[in-house]
Amino acid sequence: MLSVAGITKSFGGVHALAGADLECSAGEIVGLIGPNGAGKSTLVNVVTGFLKPDAGTVSLNGREIAGFDPQRISDAGIARTFQNLRVFRELSVRQNVEVAFLRCRQLRPEKAMKVDVDALLEEFGLTALAETPAGSLPYGTQRWMEIARAMATAPDILMLDEPAAGLNNEETERLGRTITSVRDRTSAGIVVIDHDLRFINSICARIFVMDQGKQIAVGDPAALWKNPKVVEVYVGPDAAA
Numbered sequence: 431m432l433s434v435a436g437i438t439k440s441f442g443g444v445h446a447l448a449g450a451d452l453e454c455s456a457g458e459i460v461g462l463i464g465p466n467g468a469g470k471s472t473l474v475n476v477v478t479g480f481l482k483p484d485a486g487t488v489s490l491n492g493r494e495i496a497g498f499d500p501q502r503i504s505d506a507g508i509a510r511t512f513q514n515l516r517v518f519r520e521l522s523v524r525q526n527v528e529v530a531f532l533r534c535r536q537l538r539p540e541k542a543m544k545v546d547v548d549a550l551l552e553e554f555g556l557t558a559l560a561e562t563p564a565g566s567l568p569y570g571t572q573r574w575m576e577i578a579r580a581m582a583t584a585p586d587i588l589m590l591d592e593p594a595a596g597l598n599n600e601e602t603e604r605l606g607r608t609i610t611s612v613r614d615r616t617s618a619g620i621v622v623i624d625h626d627l628r629f630i631n632s633i634c635a636r637i638f639v640m641d642q643g644k645q646i647a648v649g650d651p652a653a654l655w656k657n658p659k660v661v662e663v664y665v666g667p668d669a670a671a
């Protein structure tokens with residue numbers, strides 16, 4: 431469904447992406463992990479149109495979308511959250527979610543029919559906070575709202591950049607359950623970037639590991655952590671030897 435191949439992207443002399451690949455099917459939760467600076471966020475930025483790739487292909491349901499602008503990619507069915515929050519601070523929680531829903535209803539009415547804003551607010555534990563200005567909510571709650579808003583666009587693919595950052599263990603577990611139930615309910619493909627490996631292992635059937643701008647391994651959690659290349663990146667060369 432989402433197929434990304436051979437993406438390169440340089441910033442001046444920095445090769446942030448050096449032939450990066452990623453795949454995510456409908457109904458699949460895919461992990462994207464790797465050390466700081468591996469290129470994970472840059473890859474999401476390329477896939478969602480916030481950066482233009484130097485080379486490579488991005489296809490959604492067989493249609494090539496590399497280089498499209500962010501709105502066009504969102505309208506095509508890829509939603510995202512950001513490593514740093516982007517919420518409309520003055521708008522209420524409900525309005526934040528509705529803005530995304532109304533855009534979807536305009537452009538993809540058949541998809542929007544499956545979205546129920548009230549049910550989404552409920553699913554993300556936001557019902558009691560629906561009329562609260564988003565900017566006045568605690569950081570963790572804003573993160574929940576950002577995901578609910580992304581889901582209000584009825585995406586085929588949802589990309590979450592560090593959704594568990596700043597959440598405690600209990601909140602992280604609840605986030606994992608919610609992501610899984612959203613997948614079960616909608617059959618969206620979901621790509622999750624996070625440094626919390628326990629969280630990633632618990633929700634992802636397939637994990638892509640990046641280092642220095644490209645994929646070094648891919649597999650299910652059990653196989654992956656036996657791969658010496660992955661151990662080397664995470665624990666150091668001595669552990670892998």
Ligand SMILES: Nc1ncnc2c1ncn2[C@@H]1O[C@H](COP(=O)(O)OP(=O)(O)OP(=O)(O)O)[C@@H](O)[C@H]1O
Pocket residue numbers: 441444445446464465466467468469470471472473513
């Ligand atoms: N706009 C930019 N201008 C210059 N260099 C950039 C820019 N964005 C990213 N980079 C560089 O590209 C590389 C990949 O960065 P990126 O943010 O994609 O890594 P990441 O895997 O998301 O890391 P983290 O886990 O810390 O979020 C890094 O060396 C980073 O400094």
Ligand SMILES: [Mg+2]
Pocket residue numbers: 470471472513
């Ligand atoms: Mg990042």
